[in-house]
Amino acid sequence: MSLARRNLFQDKTRLVLSIGGVALAVMLILVLKGFLAGMNRQITSYLDHSPGSIVVAQEDVVNLLGSTSLLPDGILQKSETIRGVDEVIPTLSQFVILDLHGKKQPAYMIGYDLDQGGGPWELTAGREPRSKREIVFDHVLADRHDLKLGDEVEVMGKDFTIVGLSNGTTSWMTSFFFIRKEAAEDLLLAPGATSFLLLTTSDGANLDDILRRLNKLSGVNALTKRQMAANDLKLFARIFSAPLKLMVGIAFLVGTMIVGLIIYTATVERQREYGVIKAIGAKNRFLYQVVLTQALFASVAGASLGVLLANGAAQWIMSARPQFLIVFDPVDSAQALLAGLGMALIASIFPTRVVAGLAPAEVFRK
16 A cells, blocks of 8 residues: 555654564564474483383383482393383483583483493594593583593593583583493492383384383383473473563564554554545545554564574574574464564554544544
């Protein structure tokens, strides 16, 4: 519509401010949602990349990261005898506090058997540990503390030499590091101890039947990896998801208010013009379309710019702070554009009320 276009571009500074405000709001929405998606991926990264489809933990333990687990003796051997179980991989894990250059750093230790698996799934440098005093360290944590291959780190009073650097094993909460299972047993003073079993099943095996048989064993709790990952997400993500979702809602509200204020101001300033148009026979529906077109243009243009800004901001954040992972889904971009439409619809409510209440006679009288 030519009238809407003329009203929008008559004050270009105001138009730029309107588009910029929406763009920043949409950028914040996308970055926050991307951060939440990245956090969820980091929380389940070990389970997502570890072998097997079933996790056996201590009785009443339903989380990998949220609980300490210690399996009863003989559970590994009993698990191997269950029909349909193809392979059983033991791991010994524990949250520990590392002292790196005078700074306390929480980290999650995974003790695993090199021949069976359960260790790092991707190395950026070096190799896996072959002796009891070798360690694979997360490469992001290593970079933050200026550590490299061949350097030593202290874990629970013992020195370990970094022989490998792993990728995808960090988050803003904690990082994984990997040592031999025997080394973990020494550190925890628990010879032969096992925290979790990762079970691989045979093709065509009845998963429910295997779980039922496992859960009949004394002192254990068997879950699918998917169930345990979901439990970890419930435990950790819910703590942060509510504040992040609140911030997303606030960002949407701010963008809506910016567009609404700009369009409302433009409408009030041109009451006389709208009154004249109504006086010569224009219906309210036509004037509503003019106001809505202005709001739609500012919101959609701002939302499109916000998508571009969000991608740039995400790359900058992840390069400056690699421990943060921001993941965008194509659906998120589509939702951002829909958010722009929502902003336009809501923002046009008050300006249209101004137009609807115009009395042509009163306008001429002024």
